[in-house]
Amino acid sequence: MTISDAVMPIGRLASRTGLAVSAIRYYETQGLVSPSRGPGGQRRFRRSDIRRLSFVLIAQKFGFTISRIRDLLATLPDERAPDEDDWTRIAEMFRADLDARIETLTKLRDNLDSCIGCGCLSLKKCALYNPGDRARRGGEGPRYLMGDRPIPVGAAAPDV
Structure with missing residues (x-):
C-alpha cells in the first residue's frame, strides 16, 4: 500500500x-x-x-x-x-x-403508569409507594426509576 x-x-x-x-x-x-x-x-x-x-x-x-x-x-x-x-x-x-x-x-416502560418517585404525588398509588414524598430524600428526579426502592410503610426514610 x-x-x-x-x-x-x-x-x-x-x-x-x-x-x-x-x-x-x-x-x-x-x-x-x-x-x-x-x-x-x-x-x-x-x-x-x-x-x-x-x-x-x-x-x-x-x-x-x-x-x-x-x-x-x-x-x-x-x-x-x-x-x-x-x-x-x-x-x-x-x-x-x-x-x-x-x-x-x-423500568420506565414497566412503571410508567405507577408511582416513579418523582414527587408529583398525583396518583392515588403514590400515597402507598411514596407517602409524604419520602422518595425526595434520595435526591432530585424520579427516584424509583433511577434505581431507588420504595421505602416500606413503617420504615424510616434513609438520610442522604
Missing part, C-alpha cells in the same frame, strides 16, 4: 461516510478524528477514520453524547489502525452502556 492509499482528503472521507465536510471538521474539533496535514495544510485522513466516523454516527443515533463517544474512541490506538481486538474491546464498553440504558427504559 502506498502512502496515497493509506490517507485520503476530506472530500473522499465525506463521500465514504456520507457526512458533510463541515460535519467532519466539527468532529475533528471535538477530537473524534485527528487528520495529519499534507502539502499546503490539507487534511489527510486515515482509512480507519471511515470506521471511527461510522461509529460516531451509530453512537449518536443511540443517544450517546460527543463526550462519551470521545471517551470510547480515546481507548483506540493512535499509532495504528484499530484491529478486531480493539473494536471488540470498545464494543464491550458500548454494550455495557446500552445494557444500562435498556434496563432504565424497561
